[in-house]
Amino acid sequence: MRAILCHGWGGPEDLTLGDAPSPPITPDGVRIAARATGVNFADTLMIRGRYQRKPDLPFSPGLETAGVVTEVGAAVTRLKPGDRVVSALMWGGFAEEVMAEERFTFKIPDEMGFEDAVNFAVAYPTAHGALLWQGRLAAGETALIHGAAGGVGLAGVEIAKAMGATVIATAGTDAKGALARDHGADHAINTTTENIRDRVLEITGGRGADMVLELIGGEVFDATLRCAAWNARIVSVGFASGSIPQAPCNILLVKNIGVLGFALSTYRKNRFDLADASMTQLFDWWRAGKLKPVIDRRMDFARAAEALNLLIDRKVTGKLVLTFDGGD
Amino acid sequence: MRAVICPQFGPPEVLRVADVPRPEIAPGMARVRIAYAAINFADIVMIEGAYQKKRPLPFVAGMEYSGVVTECGPGVAGVAPGDRVMSFEFFDCFADEIVAPAAHLYPVPDGKPLTEAAALPVGYGTGHGALEWRARMRPGEWVLVHGAAGGVGLGTVEVAKAMGGTVIACAGGAGKVKRALDHGADYGIDYTAEDIRARVLEITGGRGVDVVVDPVGGDAWEASLRCVNWRARMVIVGFAGGRVPQIPANILLVKNVAAVGYWWGDYREKRPAMMRDSVAKLTDWWREGKLRPHVSHILPMEEVTEAMNLLVRREATGRVLLDIGGEEA
Numbered sequence: 001m002r003a004i005l006c007h008g009w010g011g012p013e014d015l016t017l018g019d020a021p022s023p024p025i026t027p028d029g030v031r032i033a034a035r036a037t038g039v040n041f042a043d044t045l046m047i048r049g050r051y052q053r054k055p056d057l058p059f060s061p062g063l064e065t066a067g068v069v070t071e072v073g074a075a076v077t078r079l080k081p082g083d084r085v086v087s088a089l090m091w092g093g094f095a096e097e098v099m100a101e102e103r104f105t106f107k108i109p110d111e112m113g114f115e116d117a118v119n120f121a122v123a124y125p126t127a128h129g130a131l132l133w134q135g136r137l138a139a140g141e142t143a144l145i146h147g148a149a150g151g152v153g154l155a156g157v158e159i160a161k162a163m164g165a166t167v168i169a170t171a172g173t174d175a176k177g178a179l180a181r182d183h184g185a186d187h188a189i190n191t192t193t194e195n196i197r198d199r200v201l202e203i204t205g206g207r208g209a210d211m212v213l214e215l216i217g218g219e220v221f222d223a224t225l226r227c228a229a230w231n232a233r234i235v236s237v238g239f240a241s242g243s244i245p246q247a248p249c250n251i252l253l254v255k256n257i258g259v260l261g262f263a264l265s266t267y268r269k270n271r272f273d274l275a276d277a278s279m280t281q282l283f284d285w286w287r288a289g290k291l292k293p294v295i296d297r298r299m300d301f302a303r304a305a306e307a308l309n310l311l312i313d314r315k316v317t318g319k320l321v322l323t324f325d326g327g328d
Numbered sequence: 329m330r331a332v333i334c335p336q337f338g339p340p341e342v343l344r345v346a347d348v349p350r351p352e353i354a355p356g357m358a359r360v361r362i363a364y365a366a367i368n369f370a371d372i373v374m375i376e377g378a379y380q381k382k383r384p385l386p387f388v389a390g391m392e393y394s395g396v397v398t399e400c401g402p403g404v405a406g407v408a409p410g411d412r413v414m415s416f417e418f419f420d421c422f423a424d425e426i427v428a429p430a431a432h433l434y435p436v437p438d439g440k441p442l443t444e445a446a447a448l449p450v451g452y453g454t455g456h457g458a459l460e461w462r463a464r465m466r467p468g469e470w471v472l473v474h475g476a477a478g479g480v481g482l483g484t485v486e487v488a489k490a491m492g493g494t495v496i497a498c499a500g501g502a503g504k505v506k507r508a509l510d511h512g513a514d515y516g517i518d519y520t521a522e523d524i525r526a527r528v529l530e531i532t533g534g535r536g537v538d539v540v541v542d543p544v545g546g547d548a549w550e551a552s553l554r555c556v557n558w559r560a561r562m563v564i565v566g567f568a569g570g571r572v573p574q575i576p577a578n579i580l581l582v583k584n585v586a587a588v589g590y591w592w593g594d595y596r597e598k599r600p601a602m603m604r605d606s607v608a609k610l611t612d613w614w615r616e617g618k619l620r621p622h623v624s625h626i627l628p629m630e631e632v633t634e635a636m637n638l639l640v641r642r643e644a645t646g647r648v649l650l651d652i653g654g655e656e657a
Binding site for chain 1: 380462545549558559564565566567572573574575576577578579580581582583584585586587588589590591594598
């Protein structure tokens with residue numbers, strides 16, 4: 001099969017397009033003939049050897065693939081050849097075939113295209129799990145969504161609205177804030193020009209935010225502590241700023257605030273029932289028009305290096321999707 | 329009347345017993361002749377000037393007490409002179425009398441001594457709220473309790489058992505560990521002699537604990553972070569050990585751990601019904617014999633400095649009480 005290959009730690013310019021053996025089937029493996037695969041910032045870190053996962057070389061980057069099942073392993077019960085699916089991968093997405101794990105692979109609605117489906121591998125399920133299982137977001141509460149124009153953030157905006165919350169979105173530019181508002185945010189804060197704490201307290205009449213989706217870290221996290229409501233839940237899903245948030249316990253104590261870490265993969269391994277129910281809910285919301293994935297652009301997968309550079313140069317809003325011969 | 333005054337911020341040595349005017353009764357309020365007052369670690373923080381509630385100096389110190397109602401103001405229902413009650417405030421409890429909102433007074437069951445009553449609300453209330461409201465503890469879960477022989481710790485041990493948990497009690501010294509085991513803990517760890525993380529993993533067969541209740545902070549907190557199960561809930565109750573930890577959020581991520589701050593006292597104002605229900609539940613368990621509040625020392629009001637120093641020197645287990653009016657109050 002054809003694949004984008006990383007032979008040594010480096011940048012996108014070091015990747016090659018070549019032939020690679022089809023991955024062998026595993027007992028709980030699902031072979032997917034790829035139709036669309038998502039490009040993520042983590043891919044740029046992984047090919048440099050700077051991600052928390054370090055595959056053996058050579059490998060193909062790529063964390064999320066949608067396509068058609070062609071073969072399933074002996075222990076697989078939920079899926080069969082012919083199923084249209086999306087899967088979250090450890091790596092390997094920039095290839096014509098991937099060997100996915102059953103627990104991370106889900107059937108997509110018949111009406112959903114493969115490119116939209118890519119958003120349902122990680123972004124939507126991460127936002128939903130964070131808001132529901134860790135954040136326990138209730139209707140009528142105020143949700144503060146950081147990085148609201150990014151993959152998980154925008155998903156968080158839409159899902160928080162679907163869950164009946166008032167949504168305050170924060171982002172680095174007015175244009176990103178406008179995007180968040182287009183997707184349902186009631187308020188948008190420009191973190192470059194405005195004071196997060198002051199604006200959140202103003203918007204909430206001094207109460208603060210009940211639930212926060214935190215994926216930036218650094219100063220944004222610090223500002224969040226100061227405008228979180230009593231009994232707030234701050235759910236941390238990552239640190240795009242690179243600066244890992246430090247939560248001082250005394251502030252958490254006096255405000256009765258919780259900081260909760262969220263990792264989707266652990267839930268999919270340990271509580272598949274919850275993960276499966278979440279996917280069902282997400283697809284229902286999508287059918288109802290409440291979730292509208294943003295595709296920045298489509299490119300043939302052979303142009304993966306170019307795609308990664310677009311990401312590095314911050315020229316991407318929404319999901320950048322690589323497609324395979326045959327389209328949708 | 330007599331009262332313990334804090335004239336300036338500092339250690340327990342700053343406290344003075346003085347004669348002050350009796351408080352005035354008012355609508356909705358009741359006068360209680362105080363029998364016993366409990367010493368809380370929060371009192372020590374308060375007189376240092378570091379507590380999250382503040383009042384101008386000089387103020388009357390004391391947060392927890394038991395006694396007998398002697399007078400009710402206009403509009404008071406459900407409370408009458410002669411009622412034996414227990415309660416908490418943030419100030420004013422180290423005194424012969426207090427005038428408090430009647431709604432703050434919790435009934436003491438017949439046959440239960442006022443000594444135990446003074447030792448129940450804060451320690452057991454804090455423990456119950458930590459487990460019920462903050463950790464949403466379920467029967468069968470593993471609970472690690474720090475400071476397990478202290479006021480909050482021992483209360484938490486007993487409540488966790490009443491709620492069906494399996495309890496690992498962590499304390500400083502064999503005597504304190506034994507006290508916690510005597511009050512129902514399933515396992516004990518003496519942190520002065522054992523490695524907390526290693527012992528917790530050994531006891532739980534490598535899984536780690538589901539809930540941590542931590543009034544100590546510092547090293548206890550940091551050890552706990554490294555021996556929790558996935559989806560664990562770590563409740564931050566206080567920092568009696570002296571060091572306020574920072575939590576790097578990345579440690580919480582992979583195991584989906586929740587680090588939840590918790591200030592029990594605020595719930596009466598913010599969630600009065602939850603507080604009422606909790607105290608009622610605790611009173612039922614107390615009546616049934618499931619909770620046995622432990623008092624290690626009782627000192628006269630005049631010895632309040634020494635009473636507080638028993639906590640500072642870590643010689644207290646359960647509660648230290650001031651005998652103010654005594655049982656016949």
